[in-house]
Amino acid sequence: MQTRTRDGLVLLLVGVLLGGGLAWLLGRRRESPPAAPRALDAVPAGALLVATLDLPALRASPAFASFLREEREIPGLGKVRDVCGFDPLAGLTEVAIAIPAAGEGGDFGLVAAGAVQDQALLACASKVIEARGGKPVVAGLGSFRAVRDASDEGRGEIAVRPGGPILLGGGAYLRAMVDAAEGRAATVGASGAHDDIARAVGGGAARVTVVLTPEQRAELGRELALSGAGRAPAASIVAGGAAAALGPEIAVHGAVLCDAEAPCAELGAQLRAARDARAGDLATRLIGLGAVLERVAIAADGKALHARVTLSAEEAGALVERLASLRGLRQPSLAPREPPAPAPSEPPALGGSAAPRGDAAPRGDAAPRGDAAPRGDAGAPPPDAIIAPRRRPGPDDAGAP
Structure with a gap:
């Protein structure tokens, strides 16, 4: 067999193999299931x-x-x-x-x-x-x-x-x-603004992005002007968002996009002042949020404003549990309320004088005792009654100053 003929047959065989392999790959691609919807x-x-x-x-x-x-x-x-x-x-x-x-x-x-x-x-x-x-x-x-x-x-x-x-x-x-x-x-996905703020905050297990329309931005500017704030930095906000990346530590990254650099820097200064004030609030510190707020780093970068904080998994879990508990305490109970117990027909005397019966109004200066439990929907007793209840003067104190 001549060398030219042998080389031609080899090339033909290689072409057949390549063509068959390519057809097989294309067929496999057609047979593969479509990508799962996002x-x-x-x-x-x-x-x-x-x-x-x-x-x-x-x-x-x-x-x-x-x-x-x-x-x-x-x-x-x-x-x-x-x-x-x-x-x-x-x-x-x-x-x-x-x-x-x-x-x-x-x-x-x-x-x-x-x-x-x-x-x-x-x-x-x-x-x-x-x-x-x-x-x-x-x-x-x-x-x-x-x-x-x-x-x-x-x-x-x-x-x-x-x-x-x-x-x-x-x-x-x-x-x-x-x-x-x-x-x-x-x-x-066709919204460039949502993509911009998503890139600014990065990926995460949880992410939220907000994009204001021109009409919403104009309305926000009018409301701020009516409130006397003038051209407030918040009126320059175009979009905002936040993402939480989970791992051994939980990294939270928030960002705001503005229409100009100067209002973004001014907004950053306002947010830092608000962070410091809120971090020192007693209620905030009681739920463990004060220490977290103190670690939030807020910095402007051109037309973007970034806020970052990192928590340990244990710290984040404890904070989430506290917030969930507070939210649960504020939920109204779905169980039927028990009717209040009927008042005794002959209530015991207080200080030698008869107490008011039923719902009758007290006579003269016979006011109810400060530590008495409220009835029905009368509401909780005043704070000073809980902390230091006053003793109602009795007959033996009539001559006391």
Whole structure:
């Protein structure tokens, strides 16, 4: 075989192998499953606020894992697993919350991505609606199926499709999220301002970005002018945000973007003064926030203002628990209040004189004792009654000065 002929056959064989390998790779690419949807892919453009949560990172953090425990409950119905037969949040990996810049005050949207059981989720939502006395209606919404309560048009809807994401919203905004998820409308990823503030604060397990519209900035400037603040530095704010990166330490980075350098520097000075004043406040120090505020570093960098603080995981966990406890104490109790005990028919005499009976007004100077417990909704006793109750003068003290 001639050398030229042999070389030609070798080249032909190599070409066949390369062509076959390329065709095989292209075929594998076509057969590979599509990328899992991201939560932000269903957030429509024009959002005022966008917040994202990395659920696996939060579950792995000692400071936040307790808030994602499986013993979640549906108020009035019981544990989620008992009602639904499964935990809808167990397989989720990402959550995004959005508030549109244009819309009514109650408009918002929630998008959840991850492992989604679409049929089971719709069945669970329908069961919850029925248990609350509503009438569930399931209908198609593009590639999604949505369930809502037909007896209460003011409430939101839940929409889901195989593979996700899960959408929660109401009315026109839910449909805008469906359009964004299906590629028929622009998403928040097309917003340069949200991208700018997201880059300024960096990545994190939790992140929130806020972008003001020109109309909102103009309204803010007018309100500040009416309050006598003139052209306050806050009127120059274009966007703001914050991110929390989790690890052995928790790093929180906040940022504000301004329309000029000078107002950003002035805003930084105001925030440092407010930080110092708040850090010294007694109530702030009691919950452990004062020491954290003292460590917040605030510095201007051109048209950006940055605030940074780092906490240990133990410190962050203790602070989160304290804040959650305070929030729980302020929640009104859902348990029925017990009726007050009836007053005795013959109350004991105080200082030799009869005390007022029932709800009758006291006679003369016979005022109730300062340490007496309040009745019904009379409110808590005054602070000085708790700290140092006064003794009501008795008959033996009549001659005392």
